Structures are given as structure tokens and as C-alpha cells.
Amino acid sequence: MSAPSPAGLAVRELGVRLGSRQVLSAVSFDVNPGEHVVIMGPSGAGKSTLLRAIAGLIAPVAGSIQWEGASWSSGHDLRVPPERRGIGMIAQDLALWPHLTVREHALTTLRWRGFALDERAAEAERLLAWVGLAGLAESRPSQLSGGEAQRLALVRAMAGGTRLLLLDEPFTALDLPLRRALGRESAAIARERGATVLHVTHDPADAERLASRVLVLEAGHLVQFGTVGALRARPATEFTQALFAGSS
């Protein structure tokens, strides 16, 4: 594990309980600014919980989270609420707001992100044009195709200059070519904007193509964190070994 990085994300001894179950135990790692870290692990390993804890949507029971040198949480104490962390997140089911149109998604997010009234419309148009949704501005989420909905989720996650993007298996409902294309697109957009990405996926190909480093969680513990090459060369567990066994 590298030394604490004041410019990126630093997670120290993080512990999370959900009800009576200890979901994460003493998880520590650092992520450098602009890195694309892929998080992998068997189902129930605590991957989504890790992202939700970083987002501030659940309160940890131990440890600390720091971003760019500022403390987001320490022990039970949520020092910065989710809305002030400047995080973008795309969840598996996207969580688009059913009562808002595509344009309203962008405008609402920009309002919350602190954009002045006169800037919002132009910025919203720019964002929608950027992901190719300009023609669907008045549609509601239920009228969008799977790919269009994913792009809308991306607009919402990146609006207002997001610096940390959390992807929680966001493209699993799509067919393989589209999923991979969207994965590449998101990564490119994040890179273009200098955003740091934490990306939960089950697809080793995502790790191969997108990850600067891979973090492996098993039963709530961090078991390995390194480049794909390092993991393949020295897998710490059977899971990691199986994960990259077929690839080269």
C-alpha cells in the first residue's frame, strides 16, 4: 500500500456494519488523482458498501476517509454530508428520477451543484449534446432505451465538474458490446475531465482495459491491491487467481 496521498483518496482502517453484520473490516488504501481503480470480489464481499461508505450514504463504524487532504468521515462521525462531497455515482439500476425529463435531470443537478440560474440552461444543453441526448431532452426515463438511460445517468454523475466518480456495476443490464462501449466512454470522459474513478465490476475485461489498479475485496477484507499484471503474477487468493486465469 502506498503512502497517504493528500491529493487523492485515502481510506484508513474502514469498518462498516449493516445491522448485526460486519460488512467491511479494517479496509485501507489510497487512490491517486485521476486513477481508474476497478474493485472486484465475490458477491457479498462488500464492494457496493465500500462505494456507499465513500459516498457518505452509510456511516462507517470505524476508520477514516479523506479526500484531497480533507476529512470526510472519522469513526462514526460523518463530517461532510454526501451532497457536499462532489461525488458522481452511477448505480446498477441507475436510479433515474421517474418524474423528471432528461433536461430536468441536468438542470436540477446543476442547480444543486451551485450553478447560477443564467448558466444552467446553456450548461445543460452542452452536457446533453456531449452524450448525444440533445434530441431526447423532453423524454422521461421510462421512454429511453437502455443505452440512453445510461448516458443520462452519466450526465447526472458528471454534471458540475465531478472529481470522484463511483460506478457500481452500472452497465450490467446491457448487452456485452454496448456495456463495453459505455464503459470505455465513461472512462474516457472521466479521464478527459481529470476525474478519479472507483469502478465495481464483475467483468475482468473491464479491469484489463480500464483499470490503472485493481482492488480485490473478499468477505469484507481488502486482500490485494495492484496493477492487473501484478495480480496475475502473484494472486493472493484463489478468487484472484481464477479471475485472471483465462486472460493474458
Place this chain on the structure above:
Amino acid sequence: MKKLALITLALCLAVSCSKPGGSGEVVLYTSLNEPTARAVLDVFERESGLRVRLTADTERDKTVGLVRTLLEEQTHPRADVFWNSEAANTVRLQRAGVLEKLDPPPAGWEAIPTQFRDPDGVWFGFAARARVLIVNTDLVPASDRPRSIWDLVDPRWKGQAGIVRPVTGTTLTHLTALHETLPPAEYERFLAGIRANECHLPPGNGRLAKLVGEGQIHFGLTDSSDYRLVKAEGLPVDAIYPDQDGLGTLVIPNTVARVRGGPNPEGARKLIEFLLSERAEEILAFHQRGHIPLKPGVKRPPEVAVPGEFRTMKVDFLRIGAEVEARMRELDARFP
């Protein structure tokens, strides 16, 4: 949604602000129903210039609501006058210190027969009701009419007679009066007889009168006012003043008293004096319910009989008031 909320809040404010108040108002709590009370109060308002703010009983709670309200409000009284349609609960409130003596006594008080007023001058009776037997004339031939409350427990009428379940109102007062008047064994025989004779037990005197009128019950014990309402509907009923050759018929007056510490004591006196006037008794006598005037010489319709024209039962309402709570407990358990 926001519009809806604004409209309802505006309505709420309008309603909240519409309450009247001031010394030109007398607050009256009455266990009488509103239309009957209003017949008298409208005249009072016209003549006195005072406005009467009325809280009438729905009888859903059979006067207990008003009595409890007056007791609970004792620390900050809101009512000026209590007008009760019977006497027992007035005595209960008197005993609890809720009511106060009118000093000097209201004008014309001496004309009220002593049996119907408080010897200490706290409450006064007027416009009474008699406890009568209401009979369905289609079902019971004239030669075969009941003549006594004891007919309720006569096996000849098994399953055909009715009495209100005796835990409230004038029926409770009536049974308390019997408890005070009859030898214990006789009282016991009467209670046991009601059960044994399978008397029907409707929830109120109005309902009982209606059931007799409809022929669902042959006869029953009710108030003269309820008999008159059913008669006015054209139903085949007649009223019998029971026990004319014995105990006599129970007459229960309306009673009125001033609430201790009420906001408008002078207004209270004016209202009480009006209610006790011949004028008020006359209005109530000519009302559909035909209340019985207690003062001599009050004009009344010919069918409204007054004590003297029929034999009345001698009772002490102070004793009834003191005893009514214990009887209610006993009767609730006896008629489960």
C-alpha cells in the same frame, strides 16, 4: 398541492378567527337538544340583546360529556349557565362545587314547587317531563292497557315490554328514585323482573318510543316528550301516567344553575331568570315535545297535563343526586 394547502390554511384561519366573544354573550351548556333549547333562547336573545353561545348535547354521550366537561373545566370555567334536562347530574355537579348559589335568588323563584328546587338556592326546576308508559294502540286493546310500571315485569307481557337500559338519563334517575322509595325487596323484585320478563333494552327514550310506535314492542317506559314526538308522526300510540292508584308518576324537571366562576355572571343571572319565567315555560309547553309547566297558571295546550291533574311520585332530588352514581354502577353490572 401547494394551492390546496394554501386554500385549506386560509379556510382554517377564517374559521378560527370567526369565533365571537365579549360580555354581550352568555355561554350556555345544555343537555337539551339544540332545536328545543333554541325555541326559548331565540326569544331571550331578542328581548335581552345578549347572545347565547350554546353547547347542546348530542346525547351520543348521554349527558356524561357535558358533566365531565364542566368538571374538567372547573379550573378555568368557560360556561356561565348549565341547563340540564333532568336533576340528578345537576346535583352531582352541585356536590362537586361546580355550581354556585344565586344570591339574591332569581325573580319568581318562590312560585316553583319546593320538590323541584334546591333548598340552598343553587339550582331551580322548570318545564318538566313525566315518565309515562307508551302503548301501541293497535297491539294493545283499550281494555287491556298496562297501568303501572309493575306491568313491565308482569309475565303476561313477557318479551313485549321495553325500558331503556337503565344506566343513563331519565331512566337511571327513575330507577334511582325507585331505589330510594321502594322497600329493598320490592326494588330487587322489580330489577329481577326486568331481566326475567325479557324486557327489550333500547339505547334511548326516543328510540323506545319509536319502536313502540312501529309495533316492534307493545309498550314501554319513556319520557312524555318522546311520546309526543312519536304521536305527532301519526303513529298509533297512547300515553298512560302509571301508578295513579299507588306510587304516582315520576316527574323530572329541567334544572338550571349558574356555573361558579363563569365569564359573565350577570348575563348568567338574566338567562336563568328568563328560563324560570312563565314565558319560557309556556314556550316549552307549546313546543312539539310539550314540557310540563311547574309554575301555576302557565298557559299550555290541553293535552299537557300538570301535577295535580295526575298523581306524582314524591322524590327528593338531592338524595337521588347523591345516590345516582352508586345505582349506575349497580345497574351496569345487573344489565350487562
Place this chain on the structure above:
Amino acid sequence: MTRRAPGNGAAEGLTLAAALVAFLIGPLPVLVAAGDALLAPGEAWNALADPLLWRRTLSSAAITAAVLALALPAGLLAAWVLARTDVPWPRAWTALLALSLFLPPLVHAISWVSAWRLSGFGAILLVHGVVATPFVALLAMRSLASVSRAQHDTLRLLGGTRAVLLGELRHAWPGASAGAALAAAFVLSDFTTADFLTSVGPKITVAADSIYAHHLGLRSGAAAAAGLPAALAVLAGLALAARDLLRRGSSIRARFEPAPRLELGRARMPVLLGLALLAGAASVAPFASLALSAGSPAAVVRAALKNLDSITFTFATAAASATLGVALATILLALAPRLSRAALFVLACVPLAASPLTSGIGLIRVWNQPELAWAYTGATVVICATAGRYLLIGALPVADGMARIDAGLVDAARLAGAARLAAFGSILEPLLRPAILVGWCLAFAFALRETDAFVMLRAGQSALASRLYANVVFAREDELAALALVFALVCATPLLVLSATHGLRGSRA
């Protein structure tokens, strides 16, 4: 990059204020009055040890159980037919069923008695059953709105239409059990219906008669204690129902696919006949009977004009009460943390479970203060009394709506920069709006027909329902019928608005 979001402190402040107001208008008066039991422990113990109380409690329990045995299957089946099949005119049937809730049970009883001269245990069951079935049906329908196409398809593949029916009825259970618990609360606290319907023949008394007898005897400690068994039973039922209701899957999300409606085919006629029978018994028959007793339309108009002041008062106070109650419920359910939400739910149950006379005494003790004279003698106390008593009625549909909203939608808003209050205003409230509207209409209906909370409040005597009761007691059936029809028309207004706009079907996804 991100602006400081000031809304969280405001959200906490608002939640706290709402919790405080809810406590003041709901449980506080009840607890103040019930405290008499602690001040007179001997009296309270004697009341609890009285075999008569337990005999009557048993009789209440038997009536409630029999009523639920009728209302649960009938309500569930009606809900399924209306929510999940292609039965014609579902909105009209729903409105007819809902209409019956707007008449106090005693008025139902009177309408049945004047038409058929019914009496005895069977009549009590019929009247309470007729009132309880729509409770079950309407809330079960809302539960059925969250059946997804995938669930439906799975059931169909497993066992055809029969499996769909059985599986989806299980889906309807949370709503149905909430409806049953509410209906049970009303059956247990009612003492007028049994009394009225056993005017002739053997008398049936219920647990509420014992409470009432203690109040008559001015023994409030005994009354509070005697009310305890029924109140605990109601609380337990409501708590179980609430737990079921809140453990639901979400159906309010962008990509929810509702299950398709089943074709009735040859079953159409029998189903229509069944619905007609139910709606006839619940609404058409009582109203027709009242219309007949009322005499002429002119009599109804006369009754309306004569009671115009009361109608205005009742409409305005009920609307204000429903708005206050539903606003409190929405704020608390949406903004309070999960644990305190459960506590609030129990608190909302307390006023509903308490005996009306106990509530009345508590209301006087809380509100009859020199500084509060303006509130105590005016409409404010009436608004607060009904809002407090029926907080739960307004809260149930909102809680149901909340349970159906995907939590991720609010999380997404928080991450997009919205403080809790902003997320509530922009995301939760618009999505909850149909549920809020249903809650408002139910709370409005119950505030309109309320008489229990007014028994001891002088301000409440101006309400239309109190006048209705006065006519019941004084056996003025012509006026009563005319007044009841006016009352029904007043009550039906929000129902028609609801039917025309959103419907009670809760089909929003």
C-alpha cells in the same frame, strides 16, 4: 466546485418541529388523561379485575374477529378484481366502495334498520362488515399496484391464473392487514352500533360500554384502565400491519414495469354481480334507504340550507385537519431516521387506540388554559383534535408510498448535491404526491365524520356529524336522512376529485 448545502439543519429543525406538534396534538392529551389510572391505582386495578370487563372484551373480540373474517376475504378479492383485472368501470366501483367509509357506522345501522328491521349479532356483523370491507379493499388495492410484470409472469408460469390469484393476494396482504387493523380499531371503540342494533331482543354490550360506564361514574382512572385491553389489541394490530406495510419492495422507480391486467373472460358476469352486491350493500342500499326516508329533494335542500353554517365549519375544519395531519405525516416519514419513524408510528397509533372520552378529557386538560382561550373555544382545537386522532389514517398511504419509492432515487439526489430538504422537495414529494392525496382524502373523510373526538369539546358541537347524531338520538328520521344525504354529498366531493384526478388505484409507477 460544490456549494455549501444549508438544507440539512432546516430538515432537522422541520422534523423536530413536526414531531413536537404531532406529539402535542396526538398522544399528549391521551397520556395526560390516561395518567389518571396511575393516580388512582386501586380504582384502575379494580376496573381491570372486573369479570364484566373481560366478558365484554370477549364479546368485542368475537365481534371484531367475525367482522374481519367477513371483511378480509371480501376486501382482498374485491381489491384484486379492481386492481388486477380488466373489470369494467374500476374507478366507479372503487368510488362507490370508498363512499361507504364516509358514513358513520351508526348511520349505516339506521339505514339497514329502517329498510329491513334487522337486529342482533347478525345485524352488528353486517353493519361493521360493510364498513370494514372497503377499508381492506382500498388499502389492498394500493399494495397490488406494486406487482411487477416479472412477478406476475413468474406466477403465471408456475401455475396459471390460479397461482397468479393466490400469489398476488399474498402481495396484497400488507395493505389488507393495515385495512383490517384500522377497521378493528374502529369496531373495538364503537359502542353505539351494538347498542342500537340490539334495541329489540337480547342486549349485547361491548368493552366500550364498560369504559363509558366508568366515565359516567366519573372514575377516569378506571375508565383509562378499562380501555387498556382494547387499546393494546389495537396497538398490536396496527404495529404488525405497519411492519408488513413498510417491508415492501419498491415500485416507484424509472423502469418499473407493472403487471398486465388479467382478462376476466367468462368470469366477467359473476365478478360484476359480486361487485354490485358489495357496492350495493356498502353504499347504494344505505343511500337509497336514506333518500327514501328523506322524503323529497326539496327536504334535502332545506336541510342543506338550514345547516349551511355547520357545513362550512365542518368542511373547513376537516380540510385544515387533513392538511395538518398529512403534512406532519409526510414530513416525519420522509425526513425522520428509520428508528424514530417506527417510534412515531406507534405514537400515531396511540390517539386512535384510546377511548374517545379519554381523549376528550385529555384535550380539555391540555387546551383549556387561559392563554389558549382563543384556540380552545374556536376551531383550532377541533382541527388539532381530529388531526391528532387521524394522523395514522393520513400517514398509512404516505408510508405505503414511501415504501414503494426506490431509496436510490433520494441517494442519487443527495450525491447530485441536494441537501435533505431539497431532495425531499424535488424528488420525494412529487413522487409521493398521489399517496399524499389519498392520505389527505382519507384523513378528510374521517375528520368530516368525526364525532368521537368532539364528545367533550364545545367547539366540536358545530360539526355536521354531531348534528347528525342529535337527530339519531331524538329519532328524527326524516331530518336525519336529509342531513345524512347532505353529509354524504359533502363527503363525496373530495372522493370525486380524487377519482377524476388520480384515482385510488395507486397505479402510478
